[in-house]
Amino acid sequence: MSFLARTFKPAAAFARVSRQAATRLYASEASAASSGKLVLNFALPHQIVLSSKEVNQVDLSAVSGDLGILADHVPTIEQLKPGVIDIIADSGAEKYFVSGGFAIMNPNSVLNINAIEAFKLEDIDAQAVASQLAESQRLAASAKDELTKEAAAIEIELYEAIQTALSTKAH
Amino acid sequence: MFARSAIATRSAAPALNVIGQTRNMATLKEIQNRLKSITNISKITASMKMIASTKVTRAQRAMKIARIYGNVSSDFIEQAEVKKADGAKELVVVVSSDKGLCSGIHSSLSRHTRKYLADYPEAPVAIIGDKAKSQIQRLFAQNMTYSFNQIGSTIPAFDETSAIASVIISDKSIEFDNIKLVYNKFASAIAFETTEIECFPASQIVEAPGFKSYEVQEEILENLNEFLFANNLHWALVEGHAAEMAAKRTAMENATKNAGDIIQRLTLQYNRGRQTVITNELIEIITGASAL
Numbered sequence: 496m497s498f499l500a501r502t503f504k505p506a507a508a509f510a511r512v513s514r515q516a517a518t519r520l521y522a523s524e525a526s527a528a529s530s531g532k533l534v535l536n537f538a539l540p541h542q543i544v545l546s547s548k549e550v551n552q553v554d555l556s557a558v559s560g561d562l563g564i565l566a567d568h569v570p571t572i573e574q575l576k577p578g579v580i581d582i583i584a585d586s587g588a589e590k591y592f593v594s595g596g597f598a599i600m601n602p603n604s605v606l607n608i609n610a611i612e613a614f615k616l617e618d619i620d621a622q623a624v625a626s627q628l629a630e631s632q633r634l635a636a637s638a639k640d641e642l643t644k645e646a647a648a649i650e651i652e653l654y655e656a657i658q659t660a661l662s663t664k665a666h
Numbered sequence: 667m668f669a670r671s672a673i674a675t676r677s678a679a680p681a682l683n684v685i686g687q688t689r690n691m692a693t694l695k696e697i698q699n700r701l702k703s704i705t706n707i708s709k710i711t712a713s714m715k716m717i718a719s720t721k722v723t724r725a726q727r728a729m730k731i732a733r734i735y736g737n738v739s740s741d742f743i744e745q746a747e748v749k750k751a752d753g754a755k756e757l758v759v760v761v762s763s764d765k766g767l768c769s770g771i772h773s774s775l776s777r778h779t780r781k782y783l784a785d786y787p788e789a790p791v792a793i794i795g796d797k798a799k800s801q802i803q804r805l806f807a808q809n810m811t812y813s814f815n816q817i818g819s820t821i822p823a824f825d826e827t828s829a830i831a832s833v834i835i836s837d838k839s840i841e842f843d844n845i846k847l848v849y850n851k852f853a854s855a856i857a858f859e860t861t862e863i864e865c866f867p868a869s870q871i872v873e874a875p876g877f878k879s880y881e882v883q884e885e886i887l888e889n890l891n892e893f894l895f896a897n898n899l900h901w902a903l904v905e906g907h908a909a910e911m912a913a914k915r916t917a918m919e920n921a922t923k924n925a926g927d928i929i930q931r932l933t934l935q936y937n938r939g940r941q942t943v944i945t946n947e948l949i950e951i952i953t954g955a956s957a958l
Contacts, residue, residue, distance in 0.1 A: 518883065518884040518885065519881070519882070519883050519884070520880075520881065520882050520883070520884055521881050522878065522879050522880060522881045536734075536738045536741075538731075538734055538735040538738040538739075539735065540731075540732065540735050540823075540824035540827070540897075540900050541728070541731060541823070541824065542731060543731055543734050543735070546734060558883075558886060559883050559886075569881050570879045570880045570881065571880060571881040571882060572742070572880055572881075572882040572886070572887075572890060573882075573886075574883075574886040574889055574890065596893070597890055597893055599741070599742045599880075601741065601742065601745050602745065602876070602879050603745070605741070607738045607739070607741050607742065608738075609735065609738055609739045609893070609897060611824055
């Protein structure tokens with residue numbers, strides 16, 4: 496499981512939360528006529544999780560906040576933070592933990608999600624997460640240079656997010 | 667009598683044909699050595715072909731995924747109709763690798779880059795892979811910014827891609843608007859095409875006609891752009907790798923076939939030479955015997 500954590504690290508770099516004041520650009524043009532169905536493309540660099548799948552709703556954990564996307568949602572670009580993506584289709588609901596990436600909702604009711612790593616919650620080992628979290632916290636406390644401190648902070652954010660996801664799932 | 671003259675004529679014939687046709691023991695040894703070395707070479711190229719074949723199947727599978735990943739990522743760019751600004755400065759990123767013996771893969775990339783640099787001699791260039799680096803550095807050393815190696819022996823993973831992407835993006839001393847990724851597209855198992863992927867700056871995305879329909883937080887635009895660049899780079903790296911493996915397989919297959927042809931030709935030569943030697947010996951014995 497430590498391999499999982501290590502491949503998360505560079506991915507998590509992209510999920511770094513921006514702490515500046517939020518400026519939201521709103522859609523000034525309405526999109527085309529509704530088509531009724533939400534089509535989801537969910538791709539990772541090494542695996543295509545879902546391709547052109549018709550779903551009902553997708554819940555995302557974005558940097559700007561959590562949001563749920565339904566068919567013909569306003570086109571939007573969201574940076575994903577480490578968290579759970581909940582995909583609700585007619586065939587059932589699937590939850591994936593993603594390390595980070597982007598979700599782009601297009602005017603033609605196509606939702607594109609590019610993430611670096613995504614795993615089903617049941618595939619994650621809680622104990623490994625706890626030990627890695629402790630390791631990162633120790634590193635953050637003892638690190639001498641800025642870069643290691645930053646990297647450790649990203650890891651801590653990631654592991655805490657995994658723990659939250661796993662604990663909410665358990666309930 | 668008649669037989670002797672016939673034999674006499676025959677032994678005269680090889681002596682008349684001077685260029686490389688003198689059959690004696692020393693030449694036979696040379697041919698034998700050549701045969702041995704070429705047989706070894708053909709064994710090596712045959713095994714390299716086998717290795718390349720297995721790598722091709724795996725690389726193709728990864729390429730299919732990377733293509734979809736790249737298309738999903740650039741879907742937004744197409745839908746928003748992001749265009750290139752007039753007079754935009756380009757940074758050329760050449761996606762090649764460190765290993766050779768793959769026919770025209772690296773030279774095709776260098777040719778393409780050199781043609782572009784002939785029109786835009788000021789453009790900065792970043793090169794991934796030693797083979798293209800040595801070819802481009804000869805003429806355009808002043809354009810080189812970064813070069814990366816240790817790429818190409820395995821299927822590129824995203825952490826390699828993001829490492830390369832961060833180095834290129836975080837160097838603020840290089841001036842560029844767009845990034846042009848030059849890579850080899852896998853056309854088929856025996857053909858590849860040198861193609862480009864264009865990566866736009868965040869300013870161009872904001873200018874795009876379709877962008878007005880999107881709701882977005884301004885701060886993440888730069889992150890989005892870096893992410894899109896990394897995704898495109900990943901696509902280029904994985905597809906370039908697949909194209910290279912396929913080219914290597916074809917090159918080794920041709921090499922093995924050519925080696926086989928040479929072996930056949932040399933074997934014939936060797937046998938003919940051996941027979942000539944034996945014939946000459948026979949002539950000597952017979953003439954010697956008939957003189958008694």
